[in-house]
Amino acid sequence: MRNELLKPARERAADDKSPFLSPGLALDAERLLEEVLRFDGAADVTVSHFFRERPTYGHRVRGLIAEAVYTALRRRAEFSHYAVSGVNRFERRLLLLALRANGVSLDGLQTEGEIAWFEHLKKLTPDTLPPAVRANLPEWLWERLSARLGADETLALAAALDAPAALDLRVNRLESDRDTVIAQLAKAGPQYAPKPTPFAPDGIRLAGKPDLARLPLFEHGVIEVQDEGSQLLAQLLAPKRGEMVVDFCAGAGGKTLALGALMRGTGRLYAFDINEKRLAKAKARIAKSKLQNVQVVTLANESDLRVKRLAGKIDRVLVDAPCSGLGTLRRNPDLKWRQTPESVAEMNVKQRAILASASRLVKPGGRLVYATCSLLTEENETIADEFLAAHPEFVRLDAPALLRAQHIALPEDGSPFLRLWPHVHGTDGFFAAAFERKPAEKRADPPAAAEPAADE
Structure with missing residues (x-):
């Protein structure tokens, strides 16, 4: 050939x-x-x-x-x-x-x-x-992925990772709805060619990569750039109006904005991170979105005193943990050459510590979602399984079922985890596990005193 x-x-x-x-x-x-x-x-x-x-x-x-x-x-x-x-x-x-x-x-x-x-x-x-060369992957990454997926599917995954990512938008529910925005984008010019994303209910996918900077919809916070997979993580947490919610690793605030919109700007939403520069970007985006319920907090570390003060009080916590980023190779192709088995092992230590610390925030009956944009088992299923084994106060939830309840139907693999693959779903690679803290056991009433016998 x-x-x-x-x-x-x-x-x-x-x-x-x-x-x-x-x-x-x-x-x-x-x-x-x-x-x-x-x-x-x-x-x-x-x-x-x-x-x-x-x-x-x-x-x-x-x-x-x-x-x-x-x-x-x-x-x-x-x-x-x-x-x-x-x-x-x-x-x-x-x-x-x-x-x-x-x-x-x-x-x-x-x-x-x-x-x-x-x-x-x-x-x-x-x-x-050679297979790893055809896949354009370092040998160690080829070996790990092909051992899990097989050679043919790994080649299909690699081909999807080597294709540039589509430009996905999320419509701010506080400002408009998807159908209205699609009509406005279509009227704005043929360069946008907007279509609904296949799964995320607020998502729009553009055909090319037009400049959005001066588009009024973008300037006024009606739309935000956000991959469809990232949008689905917010849907998985499914925050409700009036709840207390924490985005534990908020970064530049993309998921914080999505969570705030789902909450309709009510309740209280904390955006935590240790990176002050990234949180500064989040503040600007939050202001543009017109959300009034977000409190941005720079943490010293995952065990910051401000985390301890909220222990057991939060309805829902999202932990989009720092990871290798190997699910984002469509956007960041250099990561596959910069990451190593050793750097992944270092990430695992951070992931365990962050998840354990964030879990303390969740109140009885509350939801915890652990997520990464990684493709590797050791950053995903392994961390989730280890957490559940070490924290019997939590139970695992069926993540695909939680999305189905919101009329979001994804191709599934029969697991209780959310696994998004570029070659299957057309998104960045994401993983998510959902947990619920068991409701507090009711204290049993003390036994009633025995009635005295009639002859006493």
Whole structure:
């Protein structure tokens, strides 16, 4: 089978609109890719800094360069395998492969040696690549996923993770409803092409990635960017009006906003996190959403005194725990190269401690949801099972059944956990386990005193 992924882009006729980069811009892109591949920090931060230093770049150039860099990250294993036979600098080889795969014309960029190299690559077949290379996964991650899912399904999962994520929105129930917003977006322009998300009742999926920054719906807090899977975690917690609710690892506040909308702005909603900078972003988003029931609290650690003061008083607690993030590879492809078995093991220690601490907040009859955006059993089912074994005061709930009760029907695997997979559900990869603290046992009334005998 011919290597279709590496076939030449269309030759540009006089009226052809095939995208292309000038040699100077391509050199800049090569330098950016080299910097990203050092893995000194998150790729999105590096890319954003790169563009801030080049304010003259237009939207088209930014898009071409960013997509090339992210494609090179997504397919790093595969492209590195092909690059062995290439010429010129390694980063340049990866960049040319990424541009070609994205349909960008290489006219005026290729040397004669590079043209010959691409002709050689056209004869190769992807089926002959080692499985981990075909999947564009590090060997350790391939081994863990394929042992669980099998080789064929892991390849399907990997292909979904290598595709860019769709742009999902959540409609703020306090401001509007999904049908109204879809109609408004459709009227705003063909670039939005909005459709309802398959599962989340407030979700909208856009066809492309249009700029939302100046869209009135976004400026006024009617819509928020949030993956459908993340929206479903809020639905699983299912907070009610007037309740006391805690988002224990609130971060930048995406799930906090979803929870507040479900509560219709009533009750009390605490947004906890130890990262003050991320909570600062949450404050701005909360203000825009017009929620009045949110209290943002920066914790020193998971055992902060403010957590102890609320022990046993909270109706519902969401623990979206820090994790490897391997379920978000569609958006953060660098994570699969930055994470290691050792870093995952370090995460496990934090996850156990955070879940145990957060559980103390839950009152009798209250609900606790533990969630991650990871694909790994050791961050998900293992942590949930260990927690239940160590905390007999909790019982496990059937997470899919809780969603079905809200008319949210997902493809299920028969487990009591919520498992969202990019290749099955079209969302980021998520896991969630739901628990309930057992109701307090009623104290038995003391036995009544015996009636004295008639002859006493």
